């Protein structure tokens with residue numbers, strides 16, 4: 001998965017986030033470069049990819065992303081969740097544009113489905129990789145996420161590292177596997193981080 005999700009407030013407004021989608025698209029390209037057939041479930045982004053090995057499934061909301069992921073999951077060997085999925089969505093989507101009226105306006109939110117956790121819960125043969133964006137107790141929180149979502153590997157992103165994160169061409173990640181082996185990586189281009197992630201996949205299947 002790649003990109004943000006947009007959660008509709010009314011026909012012209014949504015709740016979204018700053019994810020560019022670049023990390024997820026770079027992972028898809030790295031996998032295709034190794035000869036993999038890739039299904040790229042993508043939220044709204046400006047990223048583009050041209051490869052006969054990559055099928056892009058465009059989605060908008062977390063619910064659409066959930067459905068698309070579950071449609072393909074049974075047949076994949078590896079699933080990598082790089083999307084910045086909205087954790088909450090408006091409880092009600094107004095069918096007409098909301099008009100400006102009162103001084104204050106409250107939108108009630110409800111939780112979206114956790115796509116990655118739902119894939120972990122039904123995991124069979126798949127090697128399942130998630131991302132974690134933490135700002136405090138990073139390693140401990142990432143370890144908890146591995147257990148909670150039944151992951152094989154987590155890619156921990158730190159916003160505290162200069163040059164890492166949303167909208168940047170570079171990223172600094174730490175890999176933590178399900179045995180809690182911790183491997184901090186250097187700051188590098190997102191393309192190089194994508195290659196590192198695919199090398200972890202190769203190591204799992206072939207070493």
Ligand code: CTP
Pocket residue numbers: 001062081082083084085086087112113114115116117129130131132133134145
């Ligand atoms: N994710 C997902 N579905 C969601 C939310 C997150 O599949 N509804 C996935 C992301 O693609 C990412 C991982 O879960 O791979 C971690 O997301 P993150 O937002 O860091 O963690 P959360 O589990 O949402 O927890 P919190 O926001 O409390 O840190």
